[in-house]
Amino acid sequence: MGLTLRGLLAPLAAATTTVLVAAGPAASGTTATPVPAPAPLADLSHHGYVSLWGDRVEIRIRSENRGPADVTASTVRLRFSVPLAARQVLPYGCLRGGAAAVLCETGGLRSGGGARQTALDLTLAEGPDEVVVRLDTVWSGGARDTDRKNDAHEVLAPATGDAYAF
Numbered sequence: 416m417g418l419t420l421r422g423l424l425a426p427l428a429a430a431t432t433t434v435l436v437a438a439g440p441a442a443s444g445t446t447a448t449p450v451p452a453p454a455p456l457a458d459l460s461h462h463g464y465v466s467l468w469g470d471r472v473e474i475r476i477r478s479e480n481r482g483p484a485d486v487t488a489s490t491v492r493l494r495f496s497v498p499l500a501a502r503q504v505l506p507y508g509c510l511r512g513g514a515a516a517v518l519c520e521t522g523g524l525r526s527g528g529g530a531r532q533t534a535l536d537l538t539l540a541e542g543p544d545e546v547v548v549r550l551d552t553v554w555s556g557g558a559r560d561t562d563r564k565n566d567a568h569e570v571l572a573p574a575t576g577d578a579y580a581f
Contacts, residue, residue: 455484457558459524460565461491461550461581468576470500470542476519476533476550482526487556489524491533491566493517496547500538509535518553545573550581 458481466473474493480486495515503511509519521531539546551567552560560566568581 454557454559457484457486457560458562459552459560464578464580465548465570465572466578467546467572467574470539472537474535477530478521479530480524480526484558485526486524486558489521489552489556490554491519492551492553494549497543498540500540547571
């Protein structure tokens with residue numbers, strides 16, 4: 416049906432980027448060592464708010480990439496100063512990361528493109544007077560982020576029901 420081995424291998428060859436560097440003298444028998452391409456640069460940022468009332472904590476996160484390279488996917492981690500209730504309803508793309516942690520994927524983030532929204536409404540194991548939420552990027556799809564100030568935050572939220580921004 417016109418399908419050849421070359422036609423099957425062409426997409427694979429196009430998707431693979433390898434830089435070859437000669438190792439040793441340029442004589443017969445020279446070997447080449449693959450050198451991985453440098454990681455693309457990105458600048459992920461997470462901003463939003465935390466609100467606590469009783470044993471309920473509401474978190475809204477706006478994740479974006481200020482570039483210069485696109486990010487295929489990333490994961491944001493939220494750690495809480497008090498344990499979460501054992502039973503939680505988590506949004507699609509989020510999972511428990513321990514007794515007091517949640518991990519959420521943000522999906523692909525284009526450079527300078529639109530932001531992704533994550534909304535969490537969680538129940539704590541108790542009704543504390545305050546909660547500290549630590550938020551950071553734990554995976555950035557292989558991209559290197561040289562400005563970590565805008566994607567790692569620590570927020571103290573007293574149990575007032577008010578929104579505390581990060």
